[in-house]
Amino acid sequence: NITKPNLIFKDDLLTGENIDRLTRKLKDLGDIFNDKAAFAQMDGETVVYDVESSFPVAHGTEGGLFYGITYIHPGKVGQEYFMTKGHFHEIRNRGEYYCTLEGEGMLLLMDENGNTRAEKMIPGSIHYIPGNTAHRTANVGEQILSFSAFWPSDAGHDYGTISEKGFSEILIEQEGQPVLVPNIKQ
Ligand code: S6P
Ligand code: ZN
Structure with a gap:
């Protein structure tokens, strides 16, 4: 029941062995949401996001590019919006581009000194994620948020740092608006 953007990316482009x-x-996603009491009340089978990726070259290949579409469902755990795990790239200096396809979101970016900022995602918005920057996306709207991503095939993913410490700020809904507040877990 995912609404797929049918204007650019068709299902038949995302078939084959390397998908x-x-x-x-x-x-x-038990470790990413702060409100453990709200989390415990929810159905663990609830889908938070789907990712379809295309890997035209082997993982680790220098000079290649990977492509993927992420679909984040609308929802919240307590006041915190449904969001991705978030990661640094394993080769820290590798960057990435995101382009929003549909919906409304926020891209959280945290540098290695723990400074977090957020960029608003709306259909057509293009986001440059510099190297050495952890990235996480949250759906702040009432429909699916989907975006395409393009990253180097040797970037790899480091989820451990974020799963231990999280981002320095979390994105919550206050009076109907998304706001960044300090992460008390840190
Ligand atoms: C990969 C790129 C995206 C994410 C996807 C899910 O470098 O940033 O394709 O993998 O949005 O997020 P996560 O944090 O679970 O990988
Ligand atoms: Zn990435």
Whole structure:
């Protein structure tokens, strides 16, 4: 029941051997949401996001590019919006581009000194993620947020740093608006 953007990317472009599809459910994301009491009340089978990626060259290849579309469902755990795990790239200096396809979101960016900032995502918005910068996306709207991503094939993913410490700020809804507030977990 995911609304797919049918204007640019058709299903038949995302078929073949080098396509990877993954689904992240609430039960896979226990460490990223701060409100543990609200989390415990929710169904672990709830889908938070799906990612379809195209890997035209082997992982680790220098000079290649990967492409993927992420679909984040609308929802919240307590006041915190549904969001991705978030990661640094394993080769820290590798950058990435995101382009929003549909919906409304926020891209959280944190440098290695723990400074977090956020960029508003609206259909057509293009976001440059510099190297050495952790990135996470949150759906702040009421429909699916989807965006395409383009990153170097040797970038790799480091999820450990974020899963231990999180971002220095979290994105919550206050009076109907998304606001960044300090992460008390840190
Ligand atoms: C990959 C790129 C995206 C994310 C996707 C899910 O470098 O940034 O394709 O993998 O948005 O987020 P995460 O943090 O679970 O990988
Ligand atoms: Zn990335």
